[in-house]
Amino acid sequence: MLKQKLLKWMNHLKLRDKLMLTFIVVVLVPISLVGMMLTQELRSIALDEMNKQSQANIERVKERTYDLLKIPTFISNSLEFDKELDDLVNTSYNSTYEVFQSYYQYQNFQSYLYTQREINGIRFYFDNPTLINNWEFIPVDDDLRKKSWFQQVEDEVGFNQWRLLSDETNQNQTYLSLIKRINFLENQTYGVVVITIDPTQLNAILNQESLLTFITDEEGHIISTNKKEYMDGVLSDFIDPNILRETGTHESAFEGDQAQVTVDHINPMLSQSELKIVSVTLDNLVVERADRLGVTGIMITLIGVTVAVVLIAIFSNLLSQRLSNLSRKIERVAAGDLTTKITIDGTDEIGQLSHQFNDMVENLKGMIEQVLETNRQKNLMEVTQNEMKFKMLASQINPHFLFNTLESIRMKAHIEQEKEIANVVKQLGIIIRKSLDTEGKPLPLEDEMELVKTYLEIQTFRYGDRLQYQLKIAPESKHILIQPLTIQPIVENAVYHGLEAKENGGEVVVSTYIQDSDMIISVKDNGVGISEARLGQIQDMFEEKESNGQNRIGLRNVHQRLQIMYGPNAGLKISSKEGEGTHIQFSIPWEGT
DSSP: OOOHHHHHHHHTTHHHHHHHHHIIIIIIIIHHHHHHHHHHHHHHHHHHHHHHHHHHHHHHHHHHHHHHHHHHHHHHHTTTHHHHHHHHTTTSSSSSSHHHHHHHHHHHHHHHHHHHHHEEEEEEOOOOOOOOSSSEEEEEOOHHHHSHHHHHHHHHHTTTEEEEETTTTTTTTTEEEEEEEEETTTTTTTEEEEEEEEHHHHHHHHHHOSEEEEEOTTTOOOEESSSSGGGSSSSGGGGGGGGGGSSSEEEETTTTEEEEEEEEEEEOTTTTTOEEEEEEHHHHHHHHHHHHHHHHHHHHHHHHHHHHHHHHHHHHHHHHHHHHHHHHHHHHHTTTTOOOOOOOSSSSSHHHHHHHHHHHHHHHHHHHHHHHHHHHHHHHHHHHHHHHHHHHHHHHHHHHHHHHHHHHHHHHHHHHTTHHHHHHHHHHHHHHHHHOOOOOOOOHHHHHHHHHHHHHHHHHHHHHGGGEEEEEEGGGGTOOOOOOTTHHHHHHHHIIITTTOOOOEEEEEEEEEEEEEEEEEEEESSSSOOOOOHHHHHHHTTTSSOSSSSSSSSSSHHHHHHHHHTTOSSSSSEEETTTTEEEEEEEEEEOOO
């Protein structure tokens, strides 16, 4: 019962109201629900992505820093086997000149600094009082022996130490440095090498990261960071030092604000010290980003709903107006006004219906005239068909009448023992019979050549010794199918136009031969030939679409039939010289046997 009332109520609604109601139920409500769910999901995704980004940040910095620290490690390892360095530091010098000459000859440190942009400086400390301090080779004194880092590296044989160390050769600025004891076994001595890392290289690694990131030594001293205000500080001043001892992500306070702190360690090769990488993500930034995504999702949903409401209102109004116009026109036609026309643009269903309506009105208006015109055309058609039948019958009677008459003449000549006349009449009868029997279907080449031979026999009777002919037919071409009456018109043209004016010695040669995948048919005569001007006219005649009344079924007919059968590149090819004769040939495809 409720369903019937609902359907009845829907049927009485305007189309525009139905569309709006459908949109609200089917589109607006689902979009709103999906928008709210999407907004909540975006906030959750933002939180997860921030944590993943922090971990990815740590991994990238760790990998790039580890690659950076490989360079000084390899240099320190190579110095253990540097024979030139061994000789330089273990030599007792007698003069300053000898020292500087040895310094000048030893270029390995400079070579490393030139080729490895990651290195900022190399210093070598050695206990040799004859050496001179040139900021690369530094003699060991008592003050240096008291320093903790020097004492520690003396005890750690073969291991690297990574420290934030001041450089007395560069205004005591602090650099991340590799410190290693280098042993010279042959002389039972050792020295200490200090290789400092270019800080711009570390800064370049961290500046690529969007999150706040630190690299520190074991004591928490900040070596590098992507926020300059924290440089030269101690990270434990900002973060609980206890969480810096364990790797992983921790909840902690950073300068009084809650944050997610991710900690990881770097253990360079052959090192007993480690570096720490710390990434800090403030909770308020995470929440702000998540909230921003949420607000963006809500705005997108509202904009989508608003645009959809406006568009559906416009479309429903346009649709309603077109249907109302169509309804009014139909009512006028129903009242008997057959002059009504509907002008509705478009090719949709309403547009098609309007066009069909106009066609229906036109059909109704012209129904009576159409019936009368149909009857008149029917009568005219019957008369025309009768005339065509009469002409077709006449066209069939005339050749048969001519053939029967020729047959009577031939019999009479045979009875009167005029054998030559009888033979010519017989040949003419064969030509007419073949013309009657052909239906336009392809026939073997030997049948077409039989017709050509018959025609030449008749012309020999007419011209006598003035005409000679040769038929040179390749045996493999005899059974190739060819369109009827294709060669005979060419031969007729050669006799009539080429040899008519020649008093004696006229000759026509018809030949066929296989060339590649084509059969070539050639007709040559030694007649009067064709002038260049006339040859051009013939070529133009071949391209004419309609006969001009002067060229009936001759060469033009053959040329166009060949093009229809074998393509536009087929057709007759004519070459001629005035006074020497004419050569006409064409080709048809040959598939072999």
